[in-house]
Amino acid sequence: xxxxxxxxxxxxxVTIFAGAGISTESxxxxxxxxxxxxxxxxxxxxxxxxxSLSFPELMEQYCRQPNGRIKLLKKIKDRFEHIDSFPELxxxxxxxxxxxxxxxxxxxIITTNWDTYFEDLCEATPFVSDxxxxxWEAANRxxxxxHGSVSNFGSIVAxxxxxxxxxxxxxxxxxxxxxxxxxxxxxxxxxxxxxxxPDFSAIYDFIKKQMNALHKQAYVVTPFAAECEKFKAAGLIxxxxxxxxxxxxxxxxxxxxxxxxxxxxxxxxxxLQSHVFAAHCSxxxxxxxxxxxxxxxxxxxxxxxxxxxxxxxxxxxxxxxxHRCRIKxxxxxxxxxxxxxxRRGKYEDVAYIEGYVNGLTxxxxxxxxxxxxxxxxxxxxxxxxxxxxxxxxxxxxxxxPDAHKASYKYALKYLKDLPVSESEEFHHxxxx
Numbered sequence: 001x002x003x004x005x006x007x008x009x010x011x012x013x014v015t016i017f018a019g020a021g022i023s024t025e026s027x028x029x030x031x032x033x034x035x036x037x038x039x040x041x042x043x044x045x046x047x048x049x050x051x052s053l054s055f056p057e058l059m060e061q062y063c064r065q066p067n068g069r070i071k072l073l074k075k076i077k078d079r080f081e082h083i084d085s086f087p088e089l090x091x092x093x094x095x096x097x098x099x100x101x102x103x104x105x106x107x108x109i110i111t112t113n114w115d116t117y118f119e120d121l122c123e124a125t126p127f128v129s130d131x132x133x134x135x136w137e138a139a140n141r142x143x144x145x146x147h148g149s150v151s152n153f154g155s156i157v158a159x160x161x162x163x164x165x166x167x168x169x170x171x172x173x174x175x176x177x178x179x180x181x182x183x184x185x186x187x188x189x190x191x192x193x194x195x196x197x198p199d200f201s202a203i204y205d206f207i208k209k210q211m212n213a214l215h216k217q218a219y220v221v222t223p224f225a226a227e228c229e230k231f232k233a234a235g236l237i238x239x240x241x242x243x244x245x246x247x248x249x250x251x252x253x254x255x256x257x258x259x260x261x262x263x264x265x266x267x268x269x270x271x272l273q274s275h276v277f278a279a280h281c282s283x284x285x286x287x288x289x290x291x292x293x294x295x296x297x298x299x300x301x302x303x304x305x306x307x308x309x310x311x312x313x314x315x316x317x318x319x320x321x322x323h324r325c326r327i328k329x330x331x332x333x334x335x336x337x338x339x340x341x342x343r344r345g346k347y348e349d350v351a352y353i354e355g356y357v358n359g360l361t362x363x364x365x366x367x368x369x370x371x372x373x374x375x376x377x378x379x380x381x382x383x384x385x386x387x388x389x390x391x392x393x394x395x396x397x398x399x400x401p402d403a404h405k406a407s408y409k410y411a412l413k414y415l416k417d418l419p420v421s422e423s424e425e426f427h428h429x430x431x432x
Contacts, residue, residue: 012105013186015110015182016109018192020199029093042061059162096244099244100118101122101123101318102266103247104320106141109122110146111146112147113145119143121317122141125138130175147199183216186216187216188207188216190218191220191246194224195230204236221246222240223242259325265321269362273309287394294397297348298380298393300351303355303427303430304355312363321363334357337432
């Protein structure tokens with residue numbers, strides 16, 4: 001892959017054009033493709049010979065039976081539900097989407113797929129019809145679904161007549177205008193298509209027709225050597241590899257350059273989260289806040305760390321927490337806010353921010369740093385060393401309960417104002 005293409009990928013100047021090969025129609029997901037499933041059913045009814053029919057022609061034939069359109073839509077829905085009901089199948093169908101999710105430079109995706117995996121795993125906002133596009137700029141990541149979505153049956157493009165209507169919309173509608181703009185300003189990488197796909201043929205013809213000789217160089221990712229030669233002859237630059245592997249190598253390069261964080265951070269975050277939660281539960285089981293006022297600060301600290309880690313894990317698909325510079329900026333913002341909270345004597349907020357910042361800092365640590373530098377699980381004002389276990393925390397409390405007099409006084413006032421009926425498990429909500 002050229003340095004120029006890599007620079008455009010990392011600079012957010014590339015749009016992925018995704019076909020069914022990176023999703024449910026991969027041979028790694030189910031034994032038969034959707035086309036084959038419909039063809040087998042048609043043949044069993046002795047209606048026709050399907051071998052020479054294109055995908056839209058076959059779907060058109062299928063819809064000619066009584067209630068054919070409804071049966072087709074149900075067949076599509078059942079296929080997706082079947083895949084989603086088996087975690088192994090869904091993992092296979094979404095390998096590409098999970099890789100793409102953490103790649104934060106990728107903001108625009110175009111697809112002919114009906115599934116909702118880009119929405120579910122890449123946090124992409126779907127744009128299906130012309131009215132949707134009024135909110136294009138409001139989305140952080142978009143997926144333009146030119147053949148509709150299973151979440152909106154009326155939008156699905158499958159038959160010959162559907163394809164003709166879709167082509168007319170692309171030529172004259174708002175979605176077509178948006179597509180032309182993307183094609184004129186972004187480098188396109190096709191992934192998940194075969195040159196024999198009617199989807200690809202129609203789309204690529206549309207591109208060449210609309211942009212003439214002015215459209216930017218397009219690329220195609222395919223694992224098949226024979227397809228590479230065909231695509232090259234058609235004017236695209238082929239990259240022979242698997243789509244998910246292609247993305248993983250781009251991210252590895254970005255990680256080596258210090259632009260991205262490795263996807264391993266999310267697994268590491270989940271492990272630390274479980275340790276912090278265990279410490280949180282153990283502390284509340286063994287200590288009561290009425291006996292130990294400093295508990296509110298240790299609990300706030302742990303809540304802050306839990307919330308930072310939980311949010312990072314939950315937002316994996318946005319790529320937000322794979323962005324090294326962004327996390328550093330967020331940490332600096334919180335540290336400035338912590339100073340203000342300390343001056344105002346909001347000690348539970350100071351402790352909470354300490355935990356939140358430590359959670360974010362943990363994401364920035366590589367495997368070697370994690371082995372050497374452990375994150376403290378407990379917190380107490382006035383103690384100069386880190387506290388990693390409950391025994392040490394209890395020791396410090398007994399040795400110097402008022403090591404930080406201002407915060408201790410603050411905690412005593414909190415207890416005095418706490419109704420007897422109030423829960424004794426202190427919790428800091430995820431806001432300041």
